[in-house]
Amino acid sequence: MANKSILPLWFYKLASPKYCYQYTTKLLPWFAGAAIALLCVGIAWALLFAPQDYQQGNSFRIIYMHVPSAILAQSIYLTMAICGAIGIIWKMKIADMVAYACAPIGASMAFLALITGAIWGKPTWGSWWVWDARLTSMLILLFLYFGIMALYSAMDNKTLAAKATAILSLVGLVNIPVIKYSVDWWNTLHQSATFSLTKKPAMPIEMWLPLLVMVIGFYCWFATALMLRLRNEILIREKRAQWVKKLVTQV
Amino acid sequence: MLRAFWAELKRDLLLSFRRRGDLLNPLLFFVMVVTLFPLGVSPAADFLAKLAPGVLWVSALLAALLSLDSLFKSDYEDGTLEQSLLSSESNYMMAMARALAHWLTTGLPLALLAPLLALMLFLPSEAVPVLVLTLLLGTPTLSFVGAIASALTVGLNKGGVLISLLVIPLYIPVLIFGASAVQNATLGLPVSAHLAILGAMLIMSVVLAPFAIAASLRMSVSS
Amino acid sequence: MLRAFWAELKRDLLLSFRRRGDLLNPLLFFVMVVTLFPLGVSPAADFLAKLAPGVLWVSALLAALLSLDSLFKSDYEDGTLEQSLLSSESNYMMAMARALAHWLTTGLPLALLAPLLALMLFLPSEAVPVLVLTLLLGTPTLSFVGAIASALTVGLNKGGVLISLLVIPLYIPVLIFGASAVQNATLGLPVSAHLAILGAMLIMSVVLAPFAIAASLRMSVSS
Amino acid sequence: MTALLLEIKDLFCERDDRTLFENLSFKLFSGSVLQVKGKNGSGKTSLLRILCGLYQGYEGQVKFFGHDLADDRECLHQSLTFIGHKVSVKQALTARENLSWYANIQPQLDANLIHSALVAVGLDDYADVLCQNMSAGQKRRVNLARLFMLPDANFEHSLWVLDEPFTAIDVEGVAKLEQRILYYVENGGSVVLTTHQTLRIKTVELLNLDN
Amino acid sequence: MTALLLEIKDLFCERDDRTLFENLSFKLFSGSVLQVKGKNGSGKTSLLRILCGLYQGYEGQVKFFGHDLADDRECLHQSLTFIGHKVSVKQALTARENLSWYANIQPQLDANLIHSALVAVGLDDYADVLCQNMSAGQKRRVNLARLFMLPDANFEHSLWVLDEPFTAIDVEGVAKLEQRILYYVENGGSVVLTTHQTLRIKTVELLNLDN
Ligand code: HEM
Ligand SMILES: Nc1ncnc2c1ncn2[C@@H]1O[C@H](COP(=O)(O)OP(=O)(O)OP(=O)(O)O)[C@@H](O)[C@H]1O
Ligand SMILES: Nc1ncnc2c1ncn2[C@@H]1O[C@H](COP(=O)(O)OP(=O)(O)OP(=O)(O)O)[C@@H](O)[C@H]1O
Ligand SMILES: [Mg+2]
C-alpha cells in the first residue's frame, strides 16, 4: 500500500484496528472530560443565567437541547456517509466500523431533535406537529437512520453489510441540503439559521453564547460515545487477533 | 456495451410479456388504491377533488414500490443474476437496462392511465396534463432509485417491507414536488419550477443510480 | 391435531424472530405511509383530521397486503410447504397457524401502534379507542382472507401485484366498516353495529378461511 | 409376512401432450426396494410425486394398503417420508430446529432421535448452525437426517420415496446412506427411489420408464 | 505453449469462524483440468466462487493471466464460463431464448452454435419449451449447453469453472459431457471442477481440501 501512497501516513496507520484502539485510549479521557465540563457549564448557564425571551418566556430554553441535537443529527449523518465512502474506496475496515457506530447515535439525536421540537412547538405554534418542510425532512432523516440500521442488522456478513449501508447512506445524502436549506427555499413556520460563519448572530449574545457552549459540548459527547462504540466494535471484530486476546486475558 | 443493454432489456420485456398479467397488474392495483379512498374517506366530489393530486401520486408511488420486491429476486434465486454480473459487458449498462425495463412495465403504463383515474376523482381537467407530465418525469426516478434498494436487499430474503423502509425516505422528495405541482395546477399557479426540479432529479438518478445498483448487486451476490 | 398447530406457529414466530427486522418492518411501513399523506395532500390540521380514519385504515390494509406476498412463497420454493402438506396432521390446523402467525407479526403490532399515528394525523382523541378496537377486529380478517389469495398464487411466481388484485375486493367490506366506525366515533355517533359486523366477519373468516387456504395450498403444490 | 404395500394399476400420465407412461402397473411388497430408472425427462419425478399424492394429473389407480389414494390420503401420509429435488429445509432455522419441526408435523418420526440422526449424517458440529450458512451438501444432509429419525419399531408399514437422494452428497455420505437404506429394508421398510448413480444395494427391483 | 493461466498465492478463507483453507497456493496452466476434492462443506464451492470473483471474503492473491482479481475482473470475465449449484436458467423463457441471452451477455459464446448445442445436450425437441415445464435434469442441460456454444477458436485463454456439473444428469449425459470436456482441454482449454462422482477423464490434477 505504501508505494502508491497519495495520502498521509497517519491515514493508513489509522486504518489498523490495533493502532486505532490504542490511539483512542489516549484521546477518550480528554473528550469525555471536555464533554462533561461543557455540558454542565452549558446547562447551568442556559437554565439559570441566560435571560428570558421577551416573547416566549422560559419555554424558549428548550432551544439549548433542540438546536445542538438538530445540528448533530445532520453532522453525524455526514460523518457516516463520508466514512462509508472511504470504506468503499480504500476498503478501510475502521471506516466501516465508524460508520456503523455512528448510526444509532445519529438516530437518537434526530429523535431528540424531533421530540424537543415537538415539545417546543406546542406552546409556540399551538400544535405538536406541523407538516413543514424542515420538520418533514428531519423526519425523513430519522427514517434514513432507521433504514440504515435495519439493513445492517439484516445482513450476517458484516463486511458486506458495511458496504451496503455505505451505498445507502451515500444515496440518502441528498436529504442533508434539503434539511439545511428547506427554511430558505420554502417560507415556513420554522426559524432560519442562527449559526453562520458570515453573519452576526440574530439573537442577543448572552443567549447565543451558552448555545455555542452546548453545541460544542454535544460534539464532544458525540466523539466520546463514538469512540466507546467503536472500541467495542473493534474488540468484537478482531476477537481472534493476538493483541485482543492478550488484552482480554489481562482484564 | 450496448449489446448487453439491449439483451437485458429484451429479456426483461419478454419475461413480463410471458406473464402477461404482470403488465396489467400495476394498473389494476393503481385503480384499486384509487377506489379505496372514496370508500375509506368520503365520496363527496369537492372533497375528493382536493384529495386527488395527493392520492394519485401516493398510489402511483405505492404501485411502483410494490413491484420493486420482485425486480431482482427471481434472478438472484435462479442464479442468472450472478451470470449477468460475470458478463464482460459493463454492469452499469445491465443495471440501467433493468431499471428501465421496470419503468417501462410499471411507471409508463401508470402515467398513461392516470387521466382516466383523475376523472374518477374529479380532478379539474386543466390539471390533467400536468399530472401526466409529472408522472412521466417522476416515475423513472422512482424506478431507478427503487432499484438501488431492491439490489441492496435481494440477498436477504425478506419481504417487500424492508425495501419500503429503505426507499420511502428517498421517494418523499419526488412525491412532494410531483403532488404539489399538480396541486398548483389546480389553482392556476405556475409549475415550471417543480417540473425543473423533477427533471433534475430524473437526470441525476438515471446517470448515477446504475452505479449504485451494479455495486449493490455485486455485493448481494457475494455471499 | 394441536401438536401440528403449535409446531407450525412456533416455527413461524421463530422465523420472524430470526429476522428481527421483519417484526419491525410492517410498523415502519405503516408509519411511513401515514406520513406520505400529509406530504402529498395537505398538511392542514382540520383537513387531516377528516382524512385520518380513512388514511389510517387504508395504510393498515396496505401494510397487511404487502407482507402477504411472502407468506407462503419461501415455503413453496424450498419445499417445506409440500412437506407440511404431507403431514398426517390436519392441514386445516396448519393453515390456521400460518394465518395466525401472519396476524401476530403484522396486524397486532399495527393495531397497538395506531394511537401514536392517530395523534400525528390529529384524529380526535375520543375516536382513538374505536380505532384500536376496529383494527383489532379487522386485521385478523385481513390476514385470514389474504392468506387464501396468497395460497392461490404461490405457485405462479408473480410479484405481489396479482395478490393485491385478488384480495382488495375482499378487503373492501372490512375497510368500509372499519373506517366508517372510526368516522362515526369522531362525530359521536354509535358504532356498535359496525363493530358487530366486523366481529361477524372475523369469526366467519377464522373458521372458514383455513379450509380454503389448505385446499389452495394443495392445489398450488400439485404442479 | 410381506404385505402388499403399494399397488399401481394402469397408470397413465401425460404432460404438455407428451405421454410419459401408460398402462403402468406394478406392486410393491413391504421389505423391498424399487428403483425407478429412466433418462432425464422420462417421468421419474412425476411418478414419485403421484405416489405421494403430490401430483394429481394422472389416470388409473394408486392403492396404498388397499386405500385408493384419490379417496384417502391420511393412511399414506402416516407412513410416508418423501425426499424430493428441493432442499426442504428452512434457511433461517438451525439444523436441530428444522428436524424438531419435522418431528412435530410427521408423528412417525421420533424427536428423541434428532441428535443421533445428526451424528449419523455427520452434522453433529453443525447442529446449531443456521442452514443458510451451510454448503449445498450439508443442507441436503439435514433433509436426509429424517431417514435416521424413524424408530425401528415403525419400519413396517412405512414407505420412503426418495428422488435422487444422493445429489450433492460426498462419497462417504453416499455409502452411509446406502447402509441405512439396507438396514431399513431388511427390517421391513420399503423404498421407492430414483438415482442416476449406480446403487450398491443388490436386491433391487427395477422399473424402467424408457421404452 | 502452455501459458500460466491462474495463479493462487497464500489463499486464506474462513466462514463463520471456521477456517476452510489457509496457505493455499497452486498454479493452473492452460490445457489442463484441476479437480477440487473434499468432503461436503470442505470449501470447494467457496474456492470456485473466489476464482470467479463472486466471493470476496478471502485473503491472499488470485491472479488470472497476471491480473490480480481484486483490481481487474474484466480480463477474467472475458474468458470465463461458470456453472454453479443454481440452475441459472429463466423458467419463463424457452431453452433457445435462455441461450441466446447468454450469447449476448457473454461475447465469447457464439449465438450461431445454439442449435448444435441443443442437439448436443439432447434437447433439440425441447428448444421451444418453457424451462418451467422441464424436468430437473433437462433444466440443468440447458445450462450446460453453454459449454457447447464456445467456438473452438476461443478455447485457448478460456477457463471453465464447473461446480458439480453432473448433478441431475443421466448416465448417457455424463458421458457426453466428459467427452466434451476432454475435447476442450485437448484443444487448449482449461477447467476447474468439483464432483463427487468418479471422473473418467484421466489426466486430472487433484487439489484436496480435506487435511
Ligand atoms: C418537531 C419539530 C421540529 C424539528 C424537527 C426541528 C428541526 C430543526 C432543525 C433540523 C434545525 C436545524 C439546525 C441547523 O442545522 O442549523 C432546527 C433549528 C432550530 N429550531 Fe427547530 N425543529 C422543530 C421545532 C422547532 C420549534 C417549535 C421551534 C421554536 C419556535 C424551533 C426553533 C428552532 C431554532 C431557533 C433553531 C435554530 C436555528 C438554526 O440554528 O438553524 N424548532 N430545528
Ligand atoms: N453463505 C454462507 N455463510 C456462511 N458460511 C457458509 C455459507 N456457505 C457455506 N458456508 C460454510 O462454508 C463451508 C464451505 O462451504 P462450501 O459451500 O464451500 O462447501 P463445499 O465444499 O462446496 O460443500 P458441498 O460438497 O456440500 O457443496 C461450509 O462448512 C459451510 O458451513
Ligand atoms: N411443471 C411441469 N409442467 C409441464 N411439464 C413438465 C413439468 N415438469 C416436468 N414436465 C415434463 O414432464 C416430463 C417428465 O418430467 P420429470 O420431472 O418427471 O422427469 P424425471 O424423470 O424426473 O427427469 P430428471 O431425471 O431430469 O429428474 C419431462 O419431459 C418434462 O418436460
Ligand atoms: Mg426428476
Ligand SMILES: [Mg+2]
Ligand atoms: Mg458445493
